[in-house]
Structures are given as C-alpha cells and as structure tokens.
Amino acid sequence: MTSLLRLGGGLVRGGQRGTLLGARMLHVSSRVDDIRAAALQKTLTTAPKALVAKEKLVFGHTFSDHMLTVEWTAKGGWEAPQIKEYGPLSLDPSCSVFHYAFECFEGLKAYRDAQGKVRLFRPDKNMERMNHSVERLHLPQFDGEQVIECIKELVRTDERWVPEGRGYSLYIRPTVIATENTLGVHRANSALLYVITSPCGPYFPTGFKAVSLYCDETNVRAWPGGVGNRKMGANYAASVGPQVEAEKKGYQQVLWTIGEDSELMEVGTMNLFVHWRNEAGEEELVTPPLDGTILPGVTRDSVLELARGWGEFKVSERKINMKQIARASDEGRLLEIFGAGTACVVTPVNRIHFKGRDYVVPLDPAHPESQAGPVAGRIYKALMDIQYGDVPSKWSVLVD
Numbered sequence: 001m002t003s004l005l006r007l008g009g010g011l012v013r014g015g016q017r018g019t020l021l022g023a024r025m026l027h028v029s030s031r032v033d034d035i036r037a038a039a040l041q042k043t044l045t046t047a048p049k050a051l052v053a054k055e056k057l058v059f060g061h062t063f064s065d066h067m068l069t070v071e072w073t074a075k076g077g078w079e080a081p082q083i084k085e086y087g088p089l090s091l092d093p094s095c096s097v098f099h100y101a102f103e104c105f106e107g108l109k110a111y112r113d114a115q116g117k118v119r120l121f122r123p124d125k126n127m128e129r130m131n132h133s134v135e136r137l138h139l140p141q142f143d144g145e146q147v148i149e150c151i152k153e154l155v156r157t158d159e160r161w162v163p164e165g166r167g168y169s170l171y172i173r174p175t176v177i178a179t180e181n182t183l184g185v186h187r188a189n190s191a192l193l194y195v196i197t198s199p200c201g202p203y204f205p206t207g208f209k210a211v212s213l214y215c216d217e218t219n220v221r222a223w224p225g226g227v228g229n230r231k232m233g234a235n236y237a238a239s240v241g242p243q244v245e246a247e248k249k250g251y252q253q254v255l256w257t258i259g260e261d262s263e264l265m266e267v268g269t270m271n272l273f274v275h276w277r278n279e280a281g282e283e284e285l286v287t288p289p290l291d292g293t294i295l296p297g298v299t300r301d302s303v304l305e306l307a308r309g310w311g312e313f314k315v316s317e318r319k320i321n322m323k324q325i326a327r328a329s330d331e332g333r334l335l336e337i338f339g340a341g342t343a344c345v346v347t348p349v350n351r352i353h354f355k356g357r358d359y360v361v362p363l364d365p366a367h368p369e370s371q372a373g374p375v376a377g378r379i380y381k382a383l384m385d386i387q388y389g390d391v392p393s394k395w396s397v398l399v400d
C-alpha cells in the first residue's frame with residue numbers, strides 16, 4: 001500500500017514527472033544521462049512496519065520501510081531515482097541476472113551518534129568500488145556523489161530504523177543487476193540500481209568474539225585476472241560450499257589461500273591482517289596487496305591508514321604465506337590475526353587449521369580473557385569512535 005507524498009525540496013510526487021524547486025515546478029525528462037539526485041521522486045508507504053527490538057536483530061533479516069530504485073536502458077540512460085515502499089521486484093524468469101550472475105553490490109552503514117544524528121562512513125569509497133565492479137560486468141557506471149545524495153534521502157526517509165548504540169547500525173546494501181530478458185551472453189541493454197537497508201547488530205551471532213579458520217587448499221576464492229577485486233555476488237555464492245565444509249570440520253570461517261605456498265588472500269568475507277614479528281625481527285602489520293585478487297575493502301583501507309598514523313610498527317601491503325605463519329607460530333612470533341570488513345568491522349582469529357595441524361593464534365597476551373588482540377581491539381575502538389561521531393573525522397559524513 002502506498003500514498004503519494006512529497007518531502008523536502010527537489011522531490012516530486014510519484015507518477016508525475018517534474019521537480020519542485022522552491023515554488024516553481026519545472027518539467028524535466030524522466031530520463032537523464034547520469035543519475036541525478038535532484039530528479040528523485042518519492043512515494044511513501046502508508047503501512048509502516050513495526051520496528052524490531054535491536055537486541056533481537058539478526059544480521060540481514062529485517063528490512064526498513066522503503067527502498068531506492070533507479071532504472072537504466074542503453075537507449076534512454078538513467079531514469080529518475082525513486083524512493084518507494086520496500087517490496088518484491090518483478091523480473092522475468094529470462095532476466096539476465098538469474099542466468100549469468102550479472103550482479104554486484106556494496107555494503108555500508110548508517111550510525112546514530114550521541115547527539116542522535118545519523119552518519120555514513122566513507123560512502124565515496126563504496127561508490128568508487130561499485131563503479132569498478134559494474135565496469136567488469138559492462139553495466140552502466142554512474143556519478144557516485146549523486147547516488148550518495150539519494151542514499152542520504154533514503155536514510156532520512158527511514159531514519160527511525162537507524163538503531164541507537166555502539167555496535168548497532170543501519171546496514172545499507174546498494175546493488176546493480178542486469179535486467180534484460182534474453183538468454184544470449186552479451187552486454188546488457190537494461191539494468192537496475194537499487195538500495196535496501198537493514199537494521200543490524202553484530203554480523204556473527206557470537207558477537208565480537210574470535211573465530212577459528214580452516215585453511216582451504218582445494219578451493220580458490222579468486223585468481224589473477226579474475227574478479228576477486230570486484231564486489232560481485234558470484235564471488236560470495238561460490239564461497240558457501242567451502243564455508244559449509246569448514247563448518248563440518250569444526251571451524252567457523254574459511255582462510256582463502258592461493259598457490260603452492262598457500263599465499264594468504266582473505267578470511268571468509270573479510271580482508272585479512274597479520275600482526276607478527278617478521279623474519280627480520282620487526283613488529284609488523286601485514287595485509288595481502290591489492291594485486292587484483294583481493295577485495296579493496298573500505299575497512300581494510302581505514303585499518304592501514306589508522307595503523308600507519310600511529311607510527312608504532314611497520315605496516316605493509318605484501319604477500320605472506322601460510323608456511324611463514326606456521327613457522328612464526330612455532331617460534332612464538334605470531335602476535336595476532338584478524339579479519340576486517342564493513343559488516344563485521346574487525347573479527348579476531350584464535351586458531352587456524354593448516355595441513356592437519358591447528359595453529360593457535362594468540363589474542364591479547366596482556367588480557368587473556370579478551371576476545372581481541374591488541375591491534376584488533378584498538379582498531380575496533382578507533383573505527384567506532386569515528387563511525388559513531390565521538391572523534392571528528394573527514395571519513396564520517398553527516399546525513400542531515
């Protein structure tokens with residue numbers, strides 16, 4: 001059920017084409033060369049849903065009242081963006097997204113600060129990465145700044161869905177799919193960009209707790225020249241079989257590696273960080289380099305910048321393999337390992353299975369009861385301080 005409402009300047013009633021600028025109604029074409037936030041049209045639900053208590057939220061299970069959609073065709077370009085009631089998409093069974101996985105997505109969050117204001121974290125990085133993903137699918141690129149403005153309006157529209165409190169946020173899922181109804185494998189002539197939002201607490205049901213990893217030497221997440229550095233749904237779908245196998249063996253996440261030396265890649269759906277004393281005796285934080293196989297994570301980039309800013313130990317983007325980790329563990333040089341990503345923020349690792357042996361990864365030697373190592377714990381706090389607006393930063397973008 002929907003009703004036609006107009007909120008704020010620059011928005012128009014659903015079903016009519018035009019933009020209200022001050023008192024003047026300008027008639028604009030419904031199709032534009034690029035996405036334009038000023039052309040946004042809004043149709044609000046008349047049946048808002050009941051909120052779910054934040055303690056009961058399970059990641060990705062609850063969705064807010066509205067969504068953003070922007071249609072594109074090769075002939076006409078981008079249509080005017082629409083905010084409308086959250087609900088099913090109507091797609092033909094022949095639609096190209098269903099057959100050839102023409103899909104990419106993003107994940108970012110809206111946080112409520114101590115003053116009750118809502119903030120986004122580095123949304124420009126998500127838009128940049130999404131444009132990189134759509135490029136490989138030959139789907140249309142777009143002006144990221146304009147989509148951020150549309151996302152802000154979606155978050156303002158569903159502001160009541162942004163939960164309060166550290167650890168809680170409104171997860172935002174921008175998605176682009178090809179919508180052409182043909183079975184030929186070729187460039188798509190129509191596409192849909194849509195954004196849905198979902199209030200959430202911790203990603204893992206266990207909360208901010210260390211996880212165990214199974215080093216998978218059979219399945220590879222990504223390879224040179226592949227699409228590991230693009231956020232395509234197909235990368236995640238193909239990870240589920242190995243994930244289930246790891247769980248059956250008693251481990252929570254897959255440690256993705258590549259090559260005979262088992263070079264480290266990622267952990268589960270996260271980027272990977274190793275804090276150790278390297279072979280030269282230096283204290284170092286290492287993450288695999290962006291060589292085309294690794295997802296350029298927004299949290300990854302933020303961890304690197306924060307740790308470099310501290311200037312307390314070496315911070316490197318370089319290759320590191322499982323044999324080096326095993327040796328460091330045996331020699332007591334392994335300090336901590338953690339995953340980093342938007343959904344989970346920072347997830348410490350407590351154990352890795354490699355070639356028939358379990359290697360214990362220390363958490364915080366100074367605080368044995370802690371579920372995080374010293375760098376993971378500090379990064380977690382530093383990120384939260386910024387995301388929840390307690391520490392001013394150019395990374396935190398006010399929605400109002």
Ligand code: COI
Nearest residue numbers: 107108269341342343344
């Ligand atoms: C994110 O951290 O936003 C992710 O992409 C993980 C997601 C697959 C749940």
